[in-house]
Amino acid sequence: MAQTCIPKFPVVKAPLHTELRKRVQAYFDEKGITSAGTANLFTKAIVMIAALIVVYLHLLFFTPIWYIAIAECVVMGGLVAGIGFNVMHDGSHGSFSTKKLVNKIAATSINMLGADHFMWNMKHNMIHHSFTNIDGVDDDIEIGVLMRMAPTQKRLRMHKFQHFYFWFLYMLLYVFWIFFTDYKKYFTQKIGNVPLKKMAVKDHITFWGVKLYHAVAFIILPIIAVGWLSWLIGFLVMTMVAGFALSIVFQLAHTVEHTAFPTANVDSNTMGDEFAIHQIKTTANFATKNRLISWLVGGLNFQIEHHLFPKISHVHYPAISNIVRAVCMEYQLQYIEYPTMRKAIGAHVRFLKDMGRYD
Template sequence: MKRRVQEHFRNKARQQGLSGARTREGHHGTRIFLARLALVWMLWIGLSIGAVLYGNLFCALLWGPFAFALGGYGHEAMHAGVLSYARGNRFLALITLDLAGLSSYIFTATHVPLLHHVYTNVPDKDPDIEVHFPLIRERFDQPRFFFHYAQHLYARILYTLTLPIIWVMDFVTAATGTWFGPWAKLRKPDTKETLLLLAFKPVALGLWYVLPGLLHGWAYGALLSLIMIGVTGLLVQATFAVNHQNPLAMNHDQRPSRHTRDRGIQKMETTADSSNRHWLPLLFFGGLGYQIEHHLFPTLSYSQLNEVAPIVEETCREFQTPYHYYPTIFNAFHAHYRFLKRLGTSEGKQDNR
């Protein structure tokens, strides 16, 4: 598969007349992709003005989807996928992730080299399937408590709290060098990154949590903040969840495999794509509809993954390897919450339903 994808990009570079180091330009964001970035960022700023300064509820409601779309660009910038130069990717992460209240430094340090991309869905390794417990049971080998019977219902509420929780945890991680307790030990930020953290965190706090209350009264301001931050958190957690925490991708250690579980096989068995046949849903779900391809080739821009996906799917079919795909995001959401319901009401084993 890797050889076929590399050959695809070599052929593409030859067709574009690129050679040498410039052949890697085809890995990054296309012109249309970058134009959408500029448009979405400007619209997000406009929605921020409408929601925060003018107290418009409609702008507050749209703020979350646009923030998450920009978060997709920031996430990709962390993987060096948007632009061909590191400083540009770092700046992009700052004006998308950090401006919304998430430290791109902490996210990069925990998400890319240490945890999720290395130990996807591996029990006691991947924090994405550990940090929600005991409030949410996501594995069959975790203890089940009485309140898990309703976890498929209250999970939605917990997901809305994602951004304020991460806002606090970024400080804890920067101070202690650990993420959510035992998960990952990372190098503490240097002086430059510490200053960036201390600069952007108060800005995000002031813009999205405090200023609405000062301008519109604390009750209405809290409503505006809840809508903006809550919708964003729900989209963030729900989308990451449907990619990895569903009956197709979870508890893979309880299923037989045709192949030795090397890195590539493990990525495909523990990841699912969804709703990636059109650019619009792909944009507003942060590019995560190509999650399989992203995990296999994390430095590629998701604007290039529509070319990679057919190669991956065909190779999986040829070697009889799972390729998990939900046709719509609603199918994926339904599968995730149904999976949570089964985990909350049964001690049963994986059945892939």
Template sequence: MTKVSFNNNNKPFANTLRNRVNDYFKTRNISNTGNRRLYIKSIILVTFAVGIYITLIFFPLPIWVACVLCILLGINFAAIGFNIMHEGGHQSFSKKAWLNTVSAYTLNMLGGTIYFWKQKHNINHHTYTNVDGLDHDIDIKFMRTHTDQPRKWFHRFQFAYWFLLYGISYIAWVMFQDFEKYFSGKMGNKAIRKAMPLREHVIFWGTKLGYTTVYLVIPILMVGWLPALVGWLIAGISCGFCLAVVFQLAHVVEGTQFPVADPDTGKIEQEWMVHQLSTTANFATGSRFISWLLGGLNFQVEHHLFPRISHVHYPAINKLVKATCKEYNVAYIEHRTMGHAFLSHLRHIHVLGKR
């Protein structure tokens, strides 16, 4: 495949927007990383996760209470990913590099591999958003997310089985896809194989051993294999559903584009920032609760334009982005509520399954 690039020779929109955002932080003399609000929220999320885990493992509970706590634990894991890991992975959690590293490695504490995530997410997804073959986040097994993907006979039923795939996505990621990447050395089917440093080999196996011990072995020893396995599945499905839905509402809805590079030149005829706006959508930006829980990922447009800026600043940045888009006549995709975005996603995959 020809290396894909963007038409950045003349980029007045990007220059104007960057200058305005830089001026916002400069005139207020504030850092673009996280602040006390983020750190307090992080402590709350981690404390709740540890508390729920201890309660499930060491205290006798009615079955229905245990099931509810497992659901809450899965949601809590997703919230840690949205608010702590994601910020650390983008180096926006703190001005201190070591604190970004610690927060990024919360992914490994949840069974994932930050080394793989940074390549797949920071490089592939953020650079080539919604570009087939390069953004592996839109390459979902058994799902057709855009028209350039071949339509298989089973896609006509994807409007009915999507919830199953989204639910198992976290478990599949931790228990299968990471191993697929590890042994293949590739982030996706069309990716180039890369050698893995020795340090990362050690971290990978340590992570998988730790995850298995904490979330399967210890629970089995404490509460028995059946309750432990059922609880692990409930928490994993709850987490996976949250993670998958938030991503889909940001990129796989009506109105978002899936640009194709010129086959000869490998160039996409948009400046990079305009490309991000055409492939990304916001939702429910007026809801403080959703913004708090999702780590500002409902402000996905602002995140893709400025991934090194912490989500605590997105509401203010949002105003600058919208004003600049209006000035340069650049489309800005946004759904008023999460429900509206969710229905838009369902309509999108339903249409793609039919034709």
């Protein structure tokens, strides 16, 4: 059964997280560098955002022949995901820069993509990072009746085929997010079973301002400029590319073979493992030697390091991964890692297949 209330983690005398922090901090002290982003990250952020604006304006005001337009919509979808991975994500965790204002600007880049930062911040930073893979609390594994993403979720007959149809469902993530789940969270004032923290007046204004801006920039103006049908085709291509990229990267981090889905003790509502061990058991890395993938997904293929050190920019994950791997060996913890993205996708497909066929 899923958790019905927010669980607690046990308090231990010598937490693994403390040891990890000590060793990682020693690395930064030895190198004489900060844990924030570097000049290369700032350059990448500027290039990605500028490219998105250029492609958008070119499609709107200099609409090319249909096959070039489709290609540009594919690129635009990739840029939406790329900005989310590389700019918004680090900014939301306060690791993009040493300056709070710069982090805030980077974090709110999600607003230019049509999603509300307040909702995402609570869903991702406060819930997912605290209660990873805990059914009933972690909203990232709550997809509804169409998919079974944890052993404690009810298995339906249709789930036998989920390892076939998940490709299409993942493509719908982005459009579903901006047109449904944001509104569901807003009006129910809950994320899954977890109550939303109280929204200030500025949060309400921002929410509706973002939705109005998105409707004007990505629906009304394009329809006026290129017509209804051309807009619909282009919009679907862009959102489906972005949706699949966003979905697959995050799913490969937690819903693959070997990752755990712990439940709390029924009587004490306490998890069996301390926080850091829980994060290691519920998280996986993939394609960490592939520099292109690491660059495109903002280091989120180093998901173990990210969950242990979310306030450290992803540009440092390749270096600190050696430290984390060594500590896991010392503590006899499995460091779950797939050498390529193809093998990670295979592990995800097999996981979905098992979830659909076995209780």
